[in-house]
Amino acid sequence: MLMLLDLIAVAAAIAYATDQRWQVLESLAFVGILGTGGLYRSRITLSALLVLPRLVGFSMIATLALVIIFDAATPLQRALAEGVAVAAMLFIIRIFYFGVLRARRRRMTTRTRTAIIGGGKVAFKLLQSAGEQRDLGLDVMVVVDDNPFPEILDSGVDVDSTRRPIREIVEEHGIETVIVAYSRTADSHFVSPLRECDDLECEIFVVPRLFEFVHASSDMDRIHTIPLIHVRRLAQRTWYWHAKRAFDLAIAAFAIVLVAPVLVATALAVFLTDPKSPIIFRQERIGRNGRPFDLFKFRSMRPVPATASDVDWAPDRASRLGPVGKFIRKTSIDELPQLWNVARGDMSIVGPRPERPHFVAQFQGSVPSYRDRHRLNVGLTGWAAINGLRGDTSIDDRAVYDNYYIANWSAWLDIKIIILTFGALLRGTGS
Template sequence: MIRQSQSFLSQLYAFIDFICIELAFLLSWWLKFDSGLIYYETPLPFKHYLLWSVIYGGISIFLGFSVNFYQGKRKKSFAFEVLRLVQIHIVSLLLLISVLYVFKELDVSRSYLILFLVNSLLFTTFYRFLMKSSLRRIRQKGYNKQFVLILGAGTLGQRFANNLLHHPELGFEIVGFLDDEDSRQVVGLQSGEEKTILGKIDDLDNILERHIVDEVIIALPLDAHRKYGQIINVCEKAGVKTLIIPDFFDYLPSRPYFDNFAGMPLINVRDIPLDEFRNRFFKRLFDITFSLAAIFVTLPVMVATAIAIKVTSPEGPVIFKQERVGLNRRTFMMYKFRTMKVMPAGMSDTQWTVENDPRRTKLGAFLRKTSLDELPQFFNVLFGHMSVVGPRPERPYFVEQFKEEIPKYMVKHHIRPGITGWAQSNGLRGDTSIEERIRYDLFYIENWSFLFDIKIIWKTIVNGFGNRNAY
């Protein structure tokens, strides 16, 4: 029994999107033609612009329904909504320009169209943020619930239930479990809650009649695969959504990708957003722009640091180059300001820096604590060895060691290493757990987005560049 309110919410979202677009039109008209803030030539009549704004709104709503943008998104992140909004509005503007060309409306102000696009995105993004935040608060209070029934009370089913209970803002409530093997009456979960085992798998038809269920989650072991067909048929007959958690869940990333090959569905075990050329292109473009800006802004600091190093430690170079492992396991020379006394070749490649390390210079200790020693890495970014955001690169000696000791350690080399990363922005810098860092790195690799990069850079700036774990 799918909630009828979902259809109402979809229509409400579309209606408010249209209202936001028309409000953006009024604001853009005022800014461009009535405020006196922007120079303009004599505009077309107001009714012309109003007509085209309505057509633009209709196009964007049509595109939204075409790409299922107005379907339920309680499981989707806000970043997903923003990205899809940007895509829809850019395509809508291009289609509107095409319509204007066909109807020979060549006198429409181009600067007005850009202003209209930006305001439309700002209005719709802001209201959707308010809507998503409000719905999350409402769901946390127990309203707007959706009810799920879990088939399988074993490890997999309990793991899903525990994860779901950790996110009350999603608004899901567990009706209970069905299980053929388990003889218990209740299942105790980590939160202290207990959920009832309502019966066996064959009781599914009766359970769906007696209980309000929106989604059935199949969390059965592989040896129960033969039952899937019957379960899905019962759910579809009752109008209930069916979702399957594969029993090989532990081998899959957090966001597995389903592909198609030779007419057969396949699960891509490690889907990486940066495998797509479009994503790599925009990330690289951002890296070049950001690194150039960072070099320009910090150039006086880098010059002063170089002079200070030469004055306090005249023996040895200003820039310390060290081999690191980067994209696709290729090595490169990473640049840092020298913070240690000159050591025999190769010695620094196989030793960790420890607290009160005698190899450090006095200035070097300060540079490490403030992360100023890493400023030259913006040149690594510019040259393509590194990215602004990504997993931190390690020395080949330790990579060989960690790949044998830490599961999935080598996955981090599927993308360019970074100056900062999701792990570092969460305090995992210097002398901290390598296993914990890898978990954060894998999450970043599998969930990369441009907004995620911005969030990491912002967190790094807000948290400060000081590193109490840096020796």
């Protein structure tokens, strides 16, 4: 609703100040830029003053961007004045909109179903504040902790101390907001269980450690005086994630056409090294959500039985690699057939590198958060790969880098990884 109000207001301002030819497109672009600044995400504490700095900043960015694109002749002084005027108008909209929403929350009998993870003093203060401040719109359904404070036990709120998966608790209670407070349980214990909730329709907030010492920024939320960090959810929940699949298809199709001569020449060279062996090497790998698929590569080594290649982590390359194999591996030309995997949807251009089922089963049992890296499609190249984590390198570090990529995904991060990958190829540092 707030986005629609902003869209109407911005469209009216543009119609008043400029030529109406691009009014709709400019209005959509303006609101889209505001959206990238998190100005339309759901909030617990509704305060127009809290979002004012971010609102002004992104309004100025949007105004200058539209001036550069649609009306470059506009004087800078006038553009800045228009940006300030639009920001003031949107601020007034938020004063009234947030006021109405707070009043509605106070009257509502059914509010946002909330779970608090943790049972200490901070958790109790959050529970107490949620009950006293009805304009927060929170209805705490359950506190999850295996050793909660007596005050929480006496509050009448359901306490789950069974150590069940958080996803199961969220689904059972129909939770819409999860707040992670302090607990006697180590923080690392909650990372993977919370990641399992990525595709659920709930928002996750985390109380930062040493929050009394932490500066509460405008992109944080708060309950009483306790700051909350809004956890960015799995990228696939966002509308712009679908652009990644379109990007993958476009790049894969273009690249296949562009490197067709290289593909043909490589296929011929591989065939001539051993006419009785297959040109394309197929091997089962594990993709998104643990789904197996056949990965394609140019054969670069002398074939061995699948029972050996599927479980041999560091094969004896010296005795199996010929001159052609060494060259296509060093230049990563052997990876080019995976463009077909991308086109089929098995892989993405950028993502965690896929591994063989035998080793996935091993690593999931011994490496923390390794299973979490399968939340997204695997890729031709990735954040771990361009940071040197390929071949015989630390699996723990790979998992950390892959999960960092997933948590911080953006279109720019993909572009950055692709640029760095080209740099590695030009330096000849392929596997």
